[in-house]
Amino acid sequence: MPKLWEHTIASHRSAVQEAILDAAAVLVAERGPAGVSMAEIAQRAGVGRATLYKYFGDVDAVLSGWHQRQVTAHLRQLEDVWERTKRIDDVLEAYAFICHEHPPTAAPSLHREQHVDHARSHLIGFVAERLGDVRTDVPKKELAAYAVHALGAADAVPSKAAVRRLVAVTLSGLRDEPPR
Amino acid sequence: MPKLWEHTIASHRSAVQEAILDAAAVLVAERGPAGVSMAEIAQRAGVGRATLYKYFGDVDAVLSGWHQRQVTAHLRQLEDVWERTKRIDDVLEAYAFICHEHPPTAAPSLHREQHVDHARSHLIGFVAERLGDVRTDVPKKELAAYAVHALGAADAVPSKAAVRRLVAVTLSGLRDEPPR
Numbered sequence: 001m002p003k004l005w006e007h008t009i010a011s012h013r014s015a016v017q018e019a020i021l022d023a024a025a026v027l028v029a030e031r032g033p034a035g036v037s038m039a040e041i042a043q044r045a046g047v048g049r050a051t052l053y054k055y056f057g058d059v060d061a062v063l064s065g066w067h068q069r070q071v072t073a074h075l076r077q078l079e080d081v082w083e084r085t086k087r088i089d090d091v092l093e094a095y096a097f098i099c100h101e102h103p104p105t106a107a108p109s110l111h112r113e114q115h116v117d118h119a120r121s122h123l124i125g126f127v128a129e130r131l132g133d134v135r136t137d138v139p140k141k142e143l144a145a146y147a148v149h150a151l152g153a154a155d156a157v158p159s160k161a162a163v164r165r166l167v168a169v170t171l172s173g174l175r176d177e178p179p180r
Numbered sequence: 181m182p183k184l185w186e187h188t189i190a191s192h193r194s195a196v197q198e199a200i201l202d203a204a205a206v207l208v209a210e211r212g213p214a215g216v217s218m219a220e221i222a223q224r225a226g227v228g229r230a231t232l233y234k235y236f237g238d239v240d241a242v243l244s245g246w247h248q249r250q251v252t253a254h255l256r257q258l259e260d261v262w263e264r265t266k267r268i269d270d271v272l273e274a275y276a277f278i279c280h281e282h283p284p285t286a287a288p289s290l291h292r293e294q295h296v297d298h299a300r301s302h303l304i305g306f307v308a309e310r311l312g313d314v315r316t317d318v319p320k321k322e323l324a325a326y327a328v329h330a331l332g333a334a335d336a337v338p339s340k341a342a343v344r345r346l347v348a349v350t351l352s353g354l355r356d357e358p359p360r
Contacts, residue, residue: 135349137345137348138345138346138348138349139342139345142333142337142342142345142346142349143349145333145336145337145346146330146333146346146349146350148333149329149330149331149332149333150326150329150330150333150350150353151329152329152332153322153325153326153328153329153330156325157322157325162319162322165317165318165319165322166318166322166325166326168317168318169315169318169322169323169326169353169354170326170330170353172352172353172356173330173349173350173352173353173354174349174353176352176356
């Protein structure tokens with residue numbers, strides 16, 4: 001097959017896949033993950049059911065793909081914040097707002113949990129490498145794990161002001177030596 | 181039915197249920213949650229399959245019951261620590277060690293996640309009511325949510341010393357005003 005063709009097919013494949021994931025996202029937002037069927041996803045994405053099944057075996061696989069895409073987008077967003085400001089505090093605040101705006105209840109499944117664990121490990125490594133002026137009595141990897149977990153509490157706080165307070169509390173844990 | 185009979189039947193039921201959950205726990209520990217069947221659970225628990233199905237509809241329901249029991253036991257353990265020492269620091273340290281010794285990978289399922297969320301809310305309320313000498317710029321409910329999430333990082337730290345460092349970092353976040 002000529003190169004150009006391969007490329008064209010690849011980008012068609014990817015456009016179809018994106019359309020399916022977009023459709024699933026809209027349906028999940030409308031009625032929750034339990035109320036979504038393959039037939040509806042196909043219809044909303046504007047593809048035949050046979051085509052849909054070529055990409056995804058079942059609803060869980062679609063939701064899993066959608067969730068994976070979302071997690072990847074969030075990580076990229078945090079990398080962008082770092083590139084822009086080079087301040088880890090900004091990255092951590094951005095992460096807290098992501099947790100606040102996307103509480104992890106949209107697509108509960110084993111896959112989702114694996115994505116979340118994987119993304120969290122990645123994020124902890126990313127943060128650990130960029131922690132600047134922090135307490136010296138604790139390894140940076142452990143401080144990064146602490147911060148990422150602590151900021152996860154943003155998923156259930158009542159307001160943006162509360163997210164900022166959580167960030168402040170978390171940062172003071174990162175910076176101050178223990179008070180004993 | 182006379183009262184005594186009712187009581188006898190109720191405690192028999194509960195003993196059978198406990199035996200089933202114990203058997204499931206052993207099997208999960210041996211081969212992970214994916215490798216467990218209803219037939220094996222019945223055999224290990226010393227009950228007939230028909231009896232097992234009277235209590236639990238499928239393996240997931242057994243694992244869910246087992247997990248629920250475990251979560252309840254952990255909460256009770258933390259309440260005991262509080263009753264004994266009346267020091268919230270001890271409760272938080274005990275929680276960190278529970279997270280460290282029981283990382284949440286044993287029985288991944290939607291039910292498990294609901295138990296964990298529910299138990300975490302309960303724990304946050306419990307901690308919030310007992311926080312003594314903490315920073316005053318953040319509501320206690322938010323500080324409790326911060327602490328419980330932060331200590332969840334203990335599930336992946338490498339040692340008991342690291343658990344204690346995590347507790348120290350988390351406590352300093354609770355106590356110190358932000359450094360700006």
